[in-house]
Amino acid sequence: MPVKVGVIGCGKVAQRLHLPQYLNTENLKISGGPSRLLWLCETPVDAELVALADIKEDLVKNIASQVRVKKIFTDYRKLLEEKEIEAVSICTPNYLHAEMTIAAAEAGKHILVEKPMATTLDEAQAMITAAHKNKVFLMVEQTHRFGPNPEVAKEILEEGLLGRILYVWGKIGHAGPEQWSPGADWFLQKKACGGGAMIGIGVHVFDLIRWLLGKEAVEVSGTLGPLRKPYFEVESNAVAHVKFEDGTVAGFETSWSTVPYQMKVIFYGEKGTMTLSFGADNPVVVNYGIPTGVGDPNCGWGTFIPEGRKKSKSGGPIAYFINCIKRNEQPFISGEEGMKSLEGVLAVYESSKTGKVVKLPFKEVKK
Ligand SMILES: NC(=O)c1ccc[n+]([C@@H]2O[C@H](COP(=O)([O-])OP(=O)(O)OC[C@H]3O[C@@H](n4cnc5c(N)ncnc54)[C@H](O)[C@@H]3O)[C@@H](O)[C@H]2O)c1
Structure with a gap:
């Protein structure tokens, strides 16, 4: 039986990722053209989309007419009252994630919430507690963990092909929310977004580094770049340094002023280097050193490009979430996982304020 779902928030990420996947379709006319996220639709999703909610009545009506969903709401709480709905996608501005997740958990729905899971650690903890109390699954939609290429990269690291990883560099940037x-x-308002490029998209790259390394961060420091027009409340760019529990260090950057889109992580190990680039012709490239024994610091080197794998093992995030519900299995990006990635980026804000290294876990000072 297909899992019955409702989508709360019908803006861009719903149009480009959640709705096409729930509907097993490649594109929605309304989304303004094909999305680079379309590959995520490759795995059939055993779900039935039964309801949509958005405060913009015209938008929700327009989408509903395209996708033939009969139940539409401008008050998400009414959607949650629908008994037949088993699960919801929460695709609203960041400051609403906690309130909506807690309400959905109390209504007994499984939840897929967009990243960042919340704007504060207290909110994230309350979401986790509500999901446990109501015995529902809470998954945070960290898109970049999905797909064949991150999976291949994870296998290479786990097989130890690069030896011990000593340093990681990562970057995510695009032209900005506009x-x-x-x-x-709302992306440019501090209260609504929780910050700028660091919480907005930096959370993707920090989450990816954490997951691929399989290690936890213990120290974070960072610097925020210029504040973005028109409100001058949130940063356009930010850089961060991270120390992991085993001493591995990482540097990552995030930007709402990078054209074209760039998302890349490089793992520097004792035996070689692996580059994972989203959207590249060769998304995973391994360069391995061949010691020449002649004192040449460049060593000899070779390149290994893993065979292109077309299909993701887990499917896209939506297929995976639905399969977890069907198998009664906790999704691997649980609330606790999402909170660790959130904590890392919030620590960058803390560090930029105090000028100090922040030790994790840390307690946010109330704003
Ligand atoms: N995983 C990814 O790659 C990815 C990409 C982009 C955005 N996101 C995340 O997705 C979320 C939404 O981003 P977006 O780009 O779709 O934003 P958006 O502004 O395009 O869409 C948000 C929608 O939520 C609606 N909304 C606002 N308040 C509401 C309420 N009270 N009830 C119901 N609907 C309400 C808005 O009307 C709007 O249509 C954010 O958390 C963002 O960080 C994730």
Whole structure:
């Protein structure tokens, strides 16, 4: 039986990722053209989309007419009252994730919440507690963990092909929220977004580094770049340094002023280097050193490009979430996992304020 779902928030990420996947379709006319996230639709999703909610009545009506969903709401709480709905996607501005997740958990729905899971650690903890109390699954939608290429990269690291990893560098950048979702001003408001590029998209790259390394961060420091127009409340760019529990160090950067889109992580190990680049012709490239024994610091080196794998093992995030519900299995990006990635980026804000290294776990000072 298909899992019955409702989608709360029908903006860009719903149009480009959640709705196409729930509907097993490649594209929605309304989304403004094909998305680079379309590959995520490759795995059939055994779900039935039964309801949509958005405060913008015109938008929700327009989408519902395209996708033939009969139940539409401008108050998400009414959607949650629908008994037949077993699970929800929460695709609203960041400051609403906690309130909506807690309400959904109390209504007994499984939850897939967009990243960042919340804007504060207290909110994230309350979401986790609500999900446990109500015995529902809470998954945080960290898109970049999915797909064949991150999976291949994870296998290479786990097989130890690079030896011990000593340093990781990562970058995520795009042209900014004005390009992604025109008119979505909330991205540029501190209270609504929780910050700027660091919480907005830096959380993707920090989460990916954490997951691929399989290690926890113990120290974070960082610097925020210029504040973004028109409100001058949130940063356009930020850089961070991280120390992991085994001494591995990482540096990562995030930007809402990078054209074209760039998402890349490089793992530097004792035996070689692996680059994972999203959208590249060769998304995973391994360069391994061949010691020449002649005192040449460059060594000899070779390149290994893993065979392109077309299909992801887990499917896209939506297929995976639905399969977890069907198998009664806790998704691997649980609330606790999402909170660790959130904590890392919030620590960058703390460090930029105090000028000090932040030791994890840390307690946020109330704003
Ligand atoms: N995983 C990814 O790669 C990815 C990409 C982009 C955005 N996101 C995340 O997805 C979320 C939404 O981003 P977006 O780009 O779709 O933003 P958006 O502004 O395009 O869409 C948000 C939608 O939520 C609606 N909304 C606002 N308040 C509401 C309420 N009270 N009830 C119901 N609907 C309400 C808005 O009307 C809007 O249509 C954010 O958390 C963002 O960080 C994730």
